[in-house]
Amino acid sequence: MPVYTCTCVQGSLTPDVKDELAAGITTIHSDISHVPPDYVDVVFAGMPPENVYVGGRPGTPLLINGWARRGHPQDATTRLALALAEAASRTSGIPREHVMVVILASPARSAVEAGRVLPEPGHEAQWLAEGRAGARGSRPAASTSPTRPPSTPVEQSRTDLEETLMLKGYTVPLSPKGEANIAPTPPWHYAGDIVGVEFFTEPAAAEATLPEGLDPDPDTSGRVVAFFVDWQFNGEQDEYLDPVRSQYREFFVLVDARHQGRPVSWCPYIYVDNHHALARGWIQGFPKKAGNVHQTRVFASPGKASPTLSPGARFGASLSCDERTLATARVTLQAPMEDPSALLSRDTINLRHFPTLEAGKYDKPAVHELVRMDYADQQVAEVWTGTSEIELLQAPGEELADLAPVRAGMGFRASMSYNVTQVEPLG
CATH class of the missing domain: 3.30.429.10 (Macrophage Migration Inhibitory Factor)
Structure with missing residues (x-):
């Protein structure tokens, strides 16, 4: 056409x-x-x-x-x-x-x-x-000539x-109108508030999570950053006006690594409470699981129920999955971060992995590729840092606690926004 x-x-x-x-x-x-x-x-x-x-x-x-x-x-x-x-x-x-x-x-x-x-x-x-x-309808009813x-x-x-x-749609379910799919066609737009904790785990534990193609970062051996995020999503149809679908909360950890000598971050574990976000994550290579994430919020009207972005303000956060607590954290603010760009200094590397459902080929995935997240117009605002503490708890079917902290780093509270249109395969 x-x-x-x-x-x-x-x-x-x-x-x-x-x-x-x-x-x-x-x-x-x-x-x-x-x-x-x-x-x-x-x-x-x-x-x-x-x-x-x-x-x-x-x-x-x-x-x-x-x-x-x-x-x-x-x-x-x-x-x-x-x-x-x-x-x-x-x-x-x-x-x-x-x-x-x-x-x-x-x-x-x-x-x-x-x-x-x-x-x-x-x-x-x-x-x-x-x-x-x-x-x-235009075909003859019968013919004695050789069948074409x-x-x-x-x-x-x-x-x-x-x-x-x-049938139309970007993801399943494909449908006559293309409106039933779990995730719409990109671009995807995100904005959220973060309660974050930097910590250091045993270097061997961090290295054990890395896929082929990534190496430990010798300059920041064992460094991990945990993010608790209260997100709002938007596509191209003002999806943010439907909060029940566009709002969600998420927890993930980023492990310092290197790709061909370049400092990067690797996401081994991530949890989310919204199935639309889970589907978008799998497409991008984030290994998302269903979980419940909560964090202290800030409101424009100050009071006993809301901390302000000021020295001494305290924030809490937690993650649970299958009704078992997996992580708890506390952050106490001290001062604004002088150079927030440090939070965006590393590219995030994901592994897009989709298995094959065919007997004898379970070990031959249909897709298995490292990709670099291509965050467009990424911005951070109102970044405060301070002290932190975090605890990762054991639970059946989970390995997050294997990254148990041995040393605390900074805590931080920030707002962030970015857009996603593609990922870059790393070959």
């Missing part, structure tokens, strides 16, 4: 790059606009170098003009353009400042494909079903894709 024309200088894109770029455009459009991949057309137009200028001088830009049916939500079209521009720059090697994506729209009734006027956005399933019904195979592999692939994509 959509058509993309990629205009570039002749010879600036190799055949392999064109293949990869066409596949990327197809996948992105299919995922965001819920159109079967076989219906996405990509055309490359090469121009002689003497006919292409940037800023009045000869250049090698990449111009992508797309056509789509009018009626798609504007936020989806914007996300589509941004994703296409990023993929085009990454694939072609052309700097993003020389990549331009323009998506134009006109009424669906102005276009015809497969001999039929295209459907309005949101009516693709009916259009596809009618097309298949029409194809069945019901379809070529390409035709069967298109049919299978159409059947699958009639």
Whole structure:
């Protein structure tokens, strides 16, 4: 249904790059606009170098003009353009400042494909079903000639894709409207208040949690930071206005490590009290489990029931899972943190792991990859530090207590926000 024309200088894109770029455009459009991949057309137009200028001088830009049916939500079209521009720059090697994506729209009734006027956005399933019904109805009742195979592999692939994509959604459950999925399509936006505790465990215990590809950090051996967070989530549909779904609380620990010599953080354990957040976490590689997390809150109106961000203010936090307490913490504030950027100095590394459910292949996961969290527009505010204490408790089916502290570090209280659009595979 959509058509993309990629205009570039002749010879600036190799055949392999064109293949990869066409596949990327197809996948992105299919995922965001819920159109079967076989219906996405990509055309490359090469121009002689003497006919292409940037800023009045000869250049090698990449111009992508797309056509789509009018009626798609504007936020989806914007996300589509941004994703296409990023993929085009990454694939072609052309700097993003020389990549331009323009998506134009006109009424669906102005276009015809497969001999039929295209459907309005949101009516693709009916259009596809009618097309298949029409194809069945046009077949002769019987024939004495040799039977033709019901379809070529390409035709069967298109049919299978159409059947699958009639159900919509970013995560399961896929559904006719695409509203029932546990987690919506990114970007995802987060804001929260943190009660945090830095502590040091036995270096061997910290190292034991590291996956292949990560090494202990010799400069901060055994360092762990525990976070108790009161979160609020938002997608692109003002989800924060539905607090029962958007608000949740979470506990996790980050262990200092190194990846190819670079200081990073690794998250071996994390607990959350909201199944939407749990699903988003698994997609990102956070090994989330269900738990109950509580922490002392701050309110704008001070009083006996609320501490203020001031010297001597005290905060408590706790984690439980399966009705067993796993962690308790106390933080007493002393002063504002002079350089809050220290809290964001390490990238977070996760392991996306999805097992295979097939006899004889349980040890061969379908996905097993280290990824770097790509936090966009990450900010911290009102960061106070002070003294801390934390206790990790033993419980059946848990290994968090193996990171038991042997030395306390600083405690802190802060607010943080960031956005998530992707993770970066580390190979």
